[in-house]
Amino acid sequence: MxxxxxxxxxxxxxxNSFAQSKKDSLFPVRGxxxxxxxxxxxxxxxxxxxxxxxxxxxxxxILRVDFNYQFESHPELRDANALSKADIKKLVKVCQxxxxxxxxxxxxxxxxxxxxxxxxxxNVYPEFDETPHVKMPEKYVWPNAxxxxxxxxxxxxxxxxxxxxxxxDEICDVFESNAFHAGMDEVFYLGDDKCPxxxxxxxxxxxxxxxxxxxxxxxxKNRNLWIWGDRLIDGKTTGIGIWEGSYNNxxxxxxxVSKNVTICDWHYEQPLPTAVxxxxxxxxxxxxxxxxxxxxxxxxxxxxRFRASSTPEMKGKYQGIMQTVWSGVGNFLEEFYSKxxxxxxxxxxxxxxxxMNKVQ
Numbered sequence: 001m002x003x004x005x006x007x008x009x010x011x012x013x014x015x016n017s018f019a020q021s022k023k024d025s026l027f028p029v030r031g032x033x034x035x036x037x038x039x040x041x042x043x044x045x046x047x048x049x050x051x052x053x054x055x056x057x058x059x060x061x062i063l064r065v066d067f068n069y070q071f072e073s074h075p076e077l078r079d080a081n082a083l084s085k086a087d088i089k090k091l092v093k094v095c096q097x098x099x100x101x102x103x104x105x106x107x108x109x110x111x112x113x114x115x116x117x118x119x120x121x122x123n124v125y126p127e128f129d130e131t132p133h134v135k136m137p138e139k140y141v142w143p144n145a146x147x148x149x150x151x152x153x154x155x156x157x158x159x160x161x162x163x164x165x166x167x168x169d170e171i172c173d174v175f176e177s178n179a180f181h182a183g184m185d186e187v188f189y190l191g192d193d194k195c196p197x198x199x200x201x202x203x204x205x206x207x208x209x210x211x212x213x214x215x216x217x218x219x220x221k222n223r224n225l226w227i228w229g230d231r232l233i234d235g236k237t238t239g240i241g242i243w244e245g246s247y248n249n250x251x252x253x254x255x256x257v258s259k260n261v262t263i264c265d266w267h268y269e270q271p272l273p274t275a276v277x278x279x280x281x282x283x284x285x286x287x288x289x290x291x292x293x294x295x296x297x298x299x300x301x302x303x304x305r306f307r308a309s310s311t312p313e314m315k316g317k318y319q320g321i322m323q324t325v326w327s328g329v330g331n332f333l334e335e336f337y338s339k340x341x342x343x344x345x346x347x348x349x350x351x352x353x354x355x356m357n358k359v360q
Contacts, residue, residue, distance in 0.1 A: 023057055026304055027356055029286050029320030031060035032349070033105075033181075033264075036068050037329040042087050045329050046094045052336070054098035056353040060322065061095060062181050062226075064105045065171055067120040073166040077120045088174050096176075103179045103226065104171045108164055109210050110187035113151035115140040121153060121164070128153040128160045130189050130198065152189040155210040156197035165217050178223050179262070182214050185228035186243060187250065203249050207231055208256035215258045229263040229285070233274055240272065254281055264288050266324060271298035275306065279317035288322045292343050293351035296323070300355040321356070323349045 023030070032053055037045040053061065067079045069088065095102040112122045112129075116136050122129050130152040142149065153160050172180050184207075191203040198206060215225040232254040235245025244267055245251065259282040265275050266288040278285040287303050289296035299321065306318045325332050325345045336346040 023356065026307065026359060027300075027320045029060050029322065030056075030058050030353070030356065031062065031286060031288075031320065031322030032058050032325070033062040033288070033322055034064070034325040034332060035328050036063040036065045036083060036104075038068070039081060039083060039087060041329040041333075042083075042090055044333055046090055048329075048333060048336075049091075049094050049098065049100070053100065057356070058100060058353075060101045060103065060320075062103045062105055062322070063091070063175075064107075064181075064183075066106050069171060069174070071167055071170055073170050074163060076124050077163075077167065079120065085174055092174075092176055101177075101179070102175050103177050103181055104175045105181035105183055106164070106167055106171060107183035108153075108168075108214060109155060109182070109184050109207075110152045110189070111150045111183055111185070112153055113148075118151055122151055125159070125163065128157050128163075130154040130195055131192050133194055134189075147188060149186060149188050152187055154195055154197055155190075155206055155213075156195075156201075161213065161217075168214075168217070169221070172218075172221070172223060179226055180214075180218055180223055181226040181264070182211075183228060184211065185230050185266075187231055188242075188248065190248065190250065204252035204256060207250040208253035211253070211257045211261060215261055219260070224260060224262060225258075226262040226264055228288075229265040229274070229278060232257070232263070232278070238272075238274075240267075240274075244268075244272070254278075259283055262286065262319070264322060266290070267295075267299075268292065269295065271295050271302055273302060273306075275303070275318060279306070279310075279314055282317070284317055284319045286319045286322050288324050289348055289352060290324050290326065291345045291348050293348045296321075296348045296352040297355045300352050300359065304359045321352055323352060325349075 067077050068082050070078055070082045070084050112119055134146045134148055168180055191198045191201050191206050193199050218225050230244050231246050231250040233240055233245040234251040235241050235247050238245055263278045263283045263285045265278055265285050268290040275285045275287050287299045289299050303318055307315050335344055
């Protein structure tokens with residue numbers, strides 16, 4: 001009897017090991033990206049990692065931290081009630097226990113404001129503002145006469161990198177991470193005509209210069225840069241538009257950016273196959289859905305097909321799938337456990353990981 005039980009256990013473990021190996025082969029990166037929790041959400045989020053992310057085979061977790069950490073290098077940039085080092089270490093511990101790679105994100109270059117408010121960096125260091133002449137409105141609307149979506153810092157300001165790189169190094173250290181996500185999506189303000197440093201300069205060269213500066217800094221400690229890919233897509237030629245593609249010529253930076261940068265290629269309304277373009281340019285690329293399960297499932301199927309039909313040189317460029325969540329942890333967990341039908345971030349998450357298991 002004991003022999004039969006041991007054989008069954010061995011068989012079960014072998015099947016699981018084979019399934020995991022196949023999943024690793026088909027989808028090397030199985031990611032999840034969400035805002036870092038607040039202090040009250042740490043324990044529920046740790047539980048979610050243990051019970052939901054780990055059980056689905058998630059192996060990469062990106063947390064959008066920005067200023068939600070008690071930075072010691074620049075305490076003036078902390079959010080109120082920011083996470084402590086002890087809070088972060090709880091997340092590090094649970095991720096390590098479940099073999100999940102933990103990567104922090106701080107938005108660099110763009111997304112230095114939101115709606116009617118500038119965020120911490122430009123509040124504390126207004127001299128870094130690329131467009132100080134554009135004033136924040138009392139009531140934000142889009143579109144607007146200033147073309148204001150989010151503010152950017154000036155990539156050529158002599159003091160900006162000393163500040164932001166201190167934050168990057170500190171957050172990577174506390175996360176014990178060998179990678180960093182810099183955001184860099186939806187950059188509309190760059191090379192402004194009124195900027196004394198950037199005026200008249202090629203926007204593609206400015207964007208690529210900033211990407212490469214960040215990557216080179218990270219490489220000094222053997223870390224890798226991840227960014228969103230939209231500014232490297234020609235929005236006009238492809239018809240993708242100003243959100244998922246560039247209308248200010250930054251797309252030409254795709255030929256100037258270090259191939260060591262990992263591209264997170266997001267498309268939310270259609271399963272647009274731009275991952276092929278990034279792979280053919282020599283980048284590792286990760287496909288990123290959001291809230292439409294049908295789109296996410298198609299993206300999983302596309303990725304599996306791209307890897308199956310590629311040469312050995314190209315196959316490894318298609319790194320995997322990452323669910324993106326654009327709400328806080330509390331709202332997402334409420335959505336996830338309510339199990340309402342229809343388009344939602346939670347249902348997209350479930351659908352893409354179910355589809356990965358089917359593709360095997």
